[in-house]
Amino acid sequence: MGLRIPVLLGSVRSDRVGIRAARYIIDALTRKGHEPVLVDPMELQLPLLDRMYKEHPKGEAPANLERLATLYREADGFMIVSGEYNNGIPPALKNLLDYFLEEYFWRPSAILCYSAGQFGGVRAAMQLRMTLAELGMPSIPSLLPIPRIQQVLDEDGHATAEWIDKSAGRFISEFEWYAGALQTQRAGGTPY
Template sequence: MALRVLVLYGSVRTARQGIRVARFITAKLAERGYDATLVDPVDYALPMLDRMYKEYPKGEAPPPMEELAEMIRGADAFVIVSGEYNHSIPPALSNLLDHFLEEWFFRPSGIVCYSAGMFGGVRAAMQLRAMLSELGMPSIPSLQPVPRVGQAFAEDGTPTDEAWHGRVKKFIDELEWYAEALQAQRAKGLPY
């Protein structure tokens, strides 16, 4: 059975560049035979966090939140595609992640970070590691930084440098290893 991977994108800005990276990584996961789905916060328009999904009576959460909860529960792994806003995590990404909790548990995450500059968003990635761990989806050791994002990919996610195909291989290999290991452990039962 193919691994189910959600690619969680973190920007709602009008002129966002990172959506190109999200499209690229989603396509690379699909090439591996994974059931890869891009989750774009623009498509779900979650409100600023007031009540978490778990705080609604069963079946009474807003439809976009119910849909996301179902997708998250069905996933084997997550890839977080995050820009760097003021050396930190984009607010739309934090908002998306914070609406859920138990739904994330016992699945690995991989961080693809980007920025307009040469550091590729790694400062946001370091903060994301702590947040993702607290949410129960610890990140794999490898990062996939993308410097100068506006020059790295076309609008449809096609890389401007073919070397990107090779660069993501180790990252995806590692995510697969962790996803399969945690999938096998979940099948045995949860630790509580």
Template sequence: MAFKTVVFYGSYRRDRNGVRAAQFILDQLTQRNHEVVFADALEYDFGLLDRMYKEYDPGQAPPKMEELAEHIRTADGFVVVAGEYNHSIQPGLSNLMDHFLEEYYFRPAGIICYSVGGFGGVRAAMQLRVFLSEMGMPTISSIFAISRITDALDADGKPQKESLTRHVGSFLDEFEWYEEALRHQRQEKGTPF
């Protein structure tokens, strides 16, 4: 069963180490036959939130915003790749994702967090659970944390340890279970609102 998955990444920094994690998960999802959309805050670059997508009249949103809204609406789930900024979420990530709301409803989210140090960005992941839930995305129970990202993944996102690929497999097994279950519910029973 093929899934459509949007991968969100929110760093605007000049030296974006986290893009390694994004490349890694994009590759893993592609190997599992997902239709993958990479929602990179730097590429979409909507600027600071002024108007949400829903605040535009139909057909009047900027083209790139309309494009991403359509990807979100038609996705089975979302993987959010996040570094930790001051024990919290990257500002570029929250700004990108805040442009949308209803489009996310009743689709699961998996969290991949990273850091150059030993904690793997887990403090950001804890903040993300609340953030994503408030936006209508139940998060899967597993978190995939990547510590010492510059040692764990090369510049192209290739794993430097076999254990990374093995562990991401069980993370994605759980994520796909939720994608399938919630897609079935949406198709068979609709949504509560």
């Protein structure tokens, strides 16, 4: 049985290339029998965080937050697609993440990071690990960094470099293992 996986995209820039990475990983997850769902802050148009989902009276949160809360509660794990802005987490991604807390608990996350340069977004990924752990969805040990993304993925998210499919396969297999392990543990109850 496939996993339900929200794919959180971290960019709202008009000329963003991260959508290529999101399309790539959604296709790769779908081919493995999973159910990825794109969570795009550009489409959601969330304002800068003023009130978390849980701070709204029950049933009174904005409709887009209610939909995300439902999706997140059904999730088996989260795929995070992040660029690197000044060696850090893109502000749109941090804003998107901070709207929720308990909905993430006891589920793994996996970080696909990218950049136009040679580092592939790994400096942002290191900061993301701390944030994701604090949110209750620790990241798996492996990353899927994509350096020089414009040379590796085309606009539709199709690979133009041979190495990425092999790297993505290992990355997804590791994520599946953690998602399955935590799914089993959640079924038996959580520590609190």
